[in-house]
Amino acid sequence: MKPLFHTQPIHDPFGDPGIYIEFMFDRRALLFDMGDLHPLSPRKVLKISHTFVSHTHMDHFIGFDHLLRICLGRDKELSLFGPPSFIDHIGNKLASYTWNLVENYSNNLTLKVTEVHPTVRKTASFRVQSGFRQEEFTCASSSDSILLDEAAFRVRTMILDHKIPCLAFSLEEKQHVNILKTQLEKMGLPVGPWLKQLKEAVIRKEPDETSFRVWWKEKGEIIERDIPLGELKANIVRIVPGQKITYVADVIYHEDNARKIVELAKGSDMLFIETGFLQRDARLAAEKFHLTAQQAGHLAHLAEVKHMVPFHFSPKYTHQGDLLFQEAMKTFRNSP
Template identity: 50%
Template sequence: MKPIFQCQLVNDPFGDPALYVEFLFQKRAILFDLGDIHALSPRKLLRLSHIFVSHTHMDHFYGFDYLLRVCLGRAMTLHLYGPPGFIDNIEHRLGGYTWNLVENYVDELVFIAHEWGGGNRMQRARFPCRRAFDREPLPDAEVLEGALLDEHELRVRATVLDHKIPCLAFVLEESQHINIWKNRLEREGLPKGPWLQALKLAILQGKDDNYPIEVNWRDAEEEHVRRFTLGELKRSILRIVPGMRIGYVVDALYCPANVLRLEKLLKGVDWLYIEAGFTHEEAETAARKYHLTATQAGRIARRVDAKRMVPFHFSSRYQDRAEILVKEAKAAFMAIDKETG
């Protein structure tokens, strides 16, 4: 079964981080981190609906200005998420420009900024272009199980890591795939129709197995009505498979608390994009800067049982030697021995 989205690191592993996730059946995309995004065409940027920023160190956030430049004057609402202090960061970036002619813009760009530091509340504020991006408070949103975004088809959950400041790691989770066995539908004598969408929705909404589903249709002779429970239909005509899960981890200290949080968030992910900034020889430098080495990245990938790992966010000191970081991360990921440190 094809996943509903496709991921692309915007730059090579030395470029400032940005992971672009495109939805295959909609003109929509989401982005993890706002590093160097110049390689994304305006067409791609204009598809963005939600952007998740791990933290606002410059290399993860300076793309905000380019995004603003491309989206200004467009009818767009962009949701941005980040760690504590993020709403102020957005306000200050927007405050760096002069906005005396925007009140007459027909198409309005609006930013909705969300800031989360763990727990079950998320602060929010609105920045509408026509009001010169003045900050307007919004009521807090509720966050369950770290889910910053929760839609029928996907969720984005986060955890807070120690990078000497709070830094968010994310997992994008596609909802389960619900496939209908066409031959079984025929065998049961049931027609195709809008009721199948209602059936899928009931599953995505987490209705229990006793939830009633009614199927109505009319053929040449008569009107038909049949009633089922959700559980019956699950057994007879559906195949439900788990959706794809993608982890995104950047700047973090390698310490037990961080590893534990990542394990909780990312267990069994299909793809793990993870920073591998330094060789393990330079573990001391990495720790001083609150970053991961390639070996530590590989160990984390193994610890969370990732199916595949993509190491990136390499320090520029390895510019001509990217392969040593890739090799090192891979070796730790594939290692059979128990982790020792």
């Protein structure tokens, strides 16, 4: 199965936390956390459409300036999600620069910023042509865990405790449409851009009797056939569960956090989870409102995830990252 999303940690486990999630069939990407973004090429940064920030501690948020600088001068709408006070944090960052020459910009970079509270969502916009003044503030009641809901996927959140509210995120592909290549050949149909349109029609649940246009180029000429969607689905499509990718940083280990993390991460293909400290330093981890590797491994085990990716190692263990990794993995695989 060709995955829809490709995940790339932005740094090694000792670096700033953050995951770049690229769409394999679209010029688009999502970002979970926004620490230092310099390892990403400008081309990759420009693909980002939505950014999800767990909390605004510096190592999770310092990349905002870099993102903004690369996107300035572009026609682009960038959506950013974060915890309570996030609109102020973005507004204050923007207000720290002088924008007297941007009113004549022909492009209109817009930042759409959403703040997640337990029972409300607050949203505000900041446009380059208005000198990034806060505009269009709305406050709507919502205790829904879904932050973004598109035809092919959704992003959920859970508000966790890091001595401050801290968001964890889960990206869920709704269903995955596989194309059976051998069946395709049997029907005498070549691969081409029409397959992407077919997948989209299947995901949109268009009726089986819909006439679907299959087209390709042969010797410079466009050849087309109209085939009922149901016939294509029955012959060349297989629908399987989609990918699920969950991201958890930074949190203390206690009952309420544990329950929420397991609920959010349940059955994930990949769980990126902070493993800041060794269990022998559990007291220090708790004082700093972080997880130990053993606690992270236990949560990954309870959530029955397929792969756990430990990250966000404390600098205390420089050159000893393998200890954190091993402790997390051992508990993940053998947790009681």
